[in-house]
Amino acid sequence: MGRGARVEGEEHGRAGGAGRAVAAVAIGIAAAVPLYASALTEENLIYLEAWRAVYQAYYDGTYNGQNFLRLKERTLKEYKMQSREETYAAIESNLSTLGDPYTKLLDPSKFAFVTGSKKGGQSSGVGIEIAYPKDRSVEGLLVVNTQPGSPAERSGILPNQLLVQIDSSPTAGMSIYEAAGLLKGEKGTVVSVLVRDEKTSGVRTVELTRDALRRTNVGSKFCEAGEAGGEPSGYIRLSSFSDQTDLEVRKAVRDLKSQGSAEYFLDLRNNGGGSFDAGVNVARIFIDQGTIVNIADAKGIKDYYDAKNAAEDSSTPLTVLVNGGTASAAEVLSGALQDNKRAVLVGERTFGKGLIQTLVRLSDGSGVAVSVAKYQTPNEVDINKKGITPDVVVAAEGGGGLPGVGEGGGCEIVATVKERRGGS
């Protein structure tokens, strides 16, 4: 259990294939610059490309309650962009007015990493599973797990430490997919990470040589009656979502069922998301009919995803474990299971990332991630910045809470959850 999961290489909440609404707004970026083009410098044009990508596709038509056209006019008039750095600084500062940490500039190297990872050909990296820290004021990204035998594990990086910097990029405010993109790379290349241990306050720089990784983010364990504290049960740990995830979960459910599981426990703690489609597809493994998730873009175009009568098991009792690190696609799944009354959610309130991004390439090789749609749970609840409240609230790991992810194997977690949630 607790095999390090490959957030590496995943897109966090990508919009690829995320339905008609998103596809409709993601086109038409390269429109010509009219009339005053001659007065614009090359730098201005890059700024405009970025501005336009956001203007056309951003999910909030009020642009956070400001005149987004005026912002652009003013910046072009009052601010000389004399180098690419200054242009990027203008884009960054102007996009920050949206108050959306997921709509942002990616410089060319970041953009290449992130889009490269989308293709999914590579499976080499350092073996760190990352998530957002539960406490939002903490700067950096949380190490949830390291994959056994991976470069990260061999170098002594431990769960619950913080990843503060990757090469020269601080991780504060960085999305996990962006971080995953930076960690990923060709086998044999080196990435340097700055790691902080909250307990000891120790900080150290670790040089990791990337290596081939086994790609799976699903772990499962069958727990006999005795170890499961009651009826035999199946434990499934899902650390992130990538293209193959639903197939792996389907197989795990099938196996656990044939072994005689009377109920399932799906552990989504510290699952920071990944492929939006995979989140939807995992919901379809447990739900036969009904809405999985609703999405809406800036133009009010709404779309929804529904179950497809393709459930592997739509009736065996299901308990889902969530916490403050459960985000994005993992919240899509949790919301679908809760609103369809398919599962009981146990744990802490989830993170609250209800926005879906798409990536737009700019002509100099950089790009912008733009939040193009927001989603709502089947009951039309907007969870952005709010999260999902579990049916049974159980405080954080330790101090009388649940055993942590990967701690003592799945069965101890199952037995404790049965005890805490009451009943059976």
Ligand SMILES: *[C@@H]1O[C@H](CO)[C@@H](O)[C@H](O)[C@H]1NC(C)=O
């Ligand atoms: C837009 O960017 C420019 C350049 O960094 C900056 O001077 C200006 O204040 C920004 N506008 C807003 C509203 O943040």
